[in-house]
Amino acid sequence: MNVFLSKKTILPAMTGLLLLTGGCVGSFDPETDATSPLAPRIQELVESHREYPRWADFPAAPTDLPQPAQVAANVQALNADSGALAGQVAKIDWTLDRDPTAFIESIRQRFDPVKMAPIGAQTPEEVEAFAAALRRRAASPPPIDRPRP
Numbered sequence: 040m041n042v043f044l045s046k047k048t049i050l051p052a053m054t055g056l057l058l059l060t061g062g063c064v065g066s067f068d069p070e071t072d073a074t075s076p077l078a079p080r081i082q083e084l085v086e087s088h089r090e091y092p093r094w095a096d097f098p099a100a101p102t103d104l105p106q107p108a109q110v111a112a113n114v115q116a117l118n119a120d121s122g123a124l125a126g127q128v129a130k131i132d133w134t135l136d137r138d139p140t141a142f143i144e145s146i147r148q149r150f151d152p153v154k155m156a157p158i159g160a161q162t163p164e165e166v167e168a169f170a171a172a173l174r175r176r177a178a179s180p181p182p183i184d185r186p187r188p
Contacts, residue, residue, distance in 0.1 A: 071078045071085075105113075134142065161169075 071081050075081075
């Protein structure tokens, strides 16, 4: 017979375990420090939660639940939509497995580097010419001659 499963060893072990844990139950009796400024509020919260909730406090069971047939139909519709989406995803030409360096180079070839250059790459003369052109465009038109009454 197994030594660990005999009644002679289980009963004393359980008794010892109960004696050890039984001493902990009574030792934990928290008290609020009466000198604390929060003591009245803490005691109020403790007193308000001393009773267990009543059955009347629990929400009523829902009555507008869908029927099992409706749930099954919704699941079948979702499965069909999932299959259609998987088919659409399978048609996508994914580019994640391509060489990133070649991909970056193909993007660079599509753009004009002059238009993409930062403004600091221009010479001071080019900047001044651009500013003068903007000033000319921003000038107000000449006044309109109005007939005098």
